[in-house]
Amino acid sequence: MNIARQSKNTIHQSQINEGMHSLEKAVQTLNSQWRLNYHFMPPANWMNDPNGLIYHNGEYHVFYQHNPHAPVWGPMYWGHATSTDLVNWTHLPIALAPSTTYDYHPDGGGCYSGSAVNDNGTLTLVYTGRVIGSNSASSQCLATSVDGVVFEKHPANPVISKPPLDGLEGFRDPKVWRHGQSWYMVIGSGRNDKGLILLYTSSDLVSWEYMGIASESDGSQGNMWECPDLFPLGDKHVLIYSPMGLERLKTMYLVGQMDYEKGKFIPELGGELDFGRDYYAAQTFLDEHQRRVVMGWMESWNQEHPTGQHGWVGALTLPRELTLGPDGHLLIKPLDNLQSLRENHVTIENLDLGSNEEYLAPINSDSLELKLSLDLALTTAQFVNIKLRCSAHKEEKTVVSVIFQENQVKVDTTSSGVGPTGVTSCFYRVGEDQVLKLHLFLDKSSLEVFVNDGEAVLTNRIFPQEESLGLRLFSGQGRTHLNSLSMWNLKKVAK
Ligand code: FRU
Secondary structure, three states: OOHHHHHHHHHHHHHHHHHHHHHHHHHOOOOOOOOOOOOOOOOOEEEEEEEEEEEEOOEEEEEEEEEOOOOOOOOOEEEEEEEOOOOOOEEEEEEEOOOOOOOOOOOOOEEEEEEEEEEOOEEEEEEEEEOOOOOOOEEEEEEEEOOOOOOEEOOOOOOEOOOOOOOOOOOEEEEEEEEOOEEEEEEEEEEOOEEEEEEEEEOOOOOEEEEEEEEEOOOOOOOEEEEEEEEEEOOEEEEEEEEEOOOOOOOEEEEEEEEOOOOEEEEEEEEEOOOOOOOEEEEEEEOOOOOEEEEEEOOOOOOOOHHHHHOEEOOEOOOEEEEEOOOOOEEEEEOHHHHHHEEEEEEEEEEEEOOOOEEEOOOOOOOEEEEEEEEOOOOOOOEEEEEEEEOOOOOOOEEEEEEHHHOEEEEEOOOOOOOOOOEEEEEOOOOOOOEEEEEEEEEOOEEEEEEOOOOEEEEEEOOOOOOOOEEEEEEEOOOEEEEEEEEEEEOOOOO
């Protein structure tokens, strides 16, 4: 290491230490009311996007957009944690801090989102450096680590110093993967009100050649694509992106073919990666079994974050496995690793609810997994409501409804408690077996609803009172027949 590089990295280390100091102070004053039991969260203060998800040397690494100084978005650091099972996490020291104080600051305004790769054994982070000040210029940078804990910024930074074309809106969130003998990188951007991804290739991660625009919005898919991720799945490639400028915040996917020669991704079909209010900036990685796993930010931009006054904001969704369904769309299922959280199993078979009957489930918990199998052939109801986190007098509740005539699942958080609320929905398909399956994960301030073995997912944050713990089922205007209702209490793992 040369001396100039050493001094820069020493300053980097002292900035990390300042961040850690703020974090340690904030941890002491946290209010635990809405701290999640089994979802990944920052130790304190702010987090947004998951970054650099990777399985490396027998461990999973999660990095994340982090402001260790306050529970609001601010100068972006990379927080860091590891896991051996994607369920239990260990927080590690901050991995990256913005380099504000020395004469070398492609990332003085923040270390924005990016990815991680294994470069011949070296854990390498690829991230967007934001230049300090009002100028919003950004570039792409590298950082490497020998021990997987301490990261040094690369002396060649920035490795891509400016956007390849004029008139682009944004130039950020590099996702790098290997195909054949080469590295490829997609970067999120936009032009003429259309989101797009820029494609680059490299043999050494340091010198990058621009290949062109690999895919672009058709005009209805947002004006800038944040956090793109392009990866092979089965015999297809999938592009995930978080479009800006749409009415509602969402994360989308496209399934298609990748032509590496021409540098073009040709979409064939697409959909929403999640239909809830609180899901954004998803990133994928391959787990130790070569399964494609996705995790997203379980929060939303541009809204109140009620946990802010409790000293923290932001979490990650549960890890979910992505596969291609028979119709070519994505199936999104909770990873089976999560079964290690289960305790106190109760299953009720053949539960028949009469018209307008309410069933009070024999469980009181803010940390639950529920599986319901509904027999549509034996059901005459207009709707069934699954009411979670109900207060004693039922004013407070989070309602998952199935509207049978419309083949629709709705999640209504308007009476869930404080904070931003709303109604989100998706459609379900009815197969020959006439069964609708719902799979719910409830945590202290979140609800994830999986429909029909991964056909759709809805993720929402909720902020109820601690004592609202009731679980009720209501069959509206007709009978509802459940083949089974399985319930587990889920253990606490998150710190
Ligand atoms: C997405 C995003 C990214 C950016 C990061 C900054 O949520 O806006 O595009 O890199 O957050 O924190």
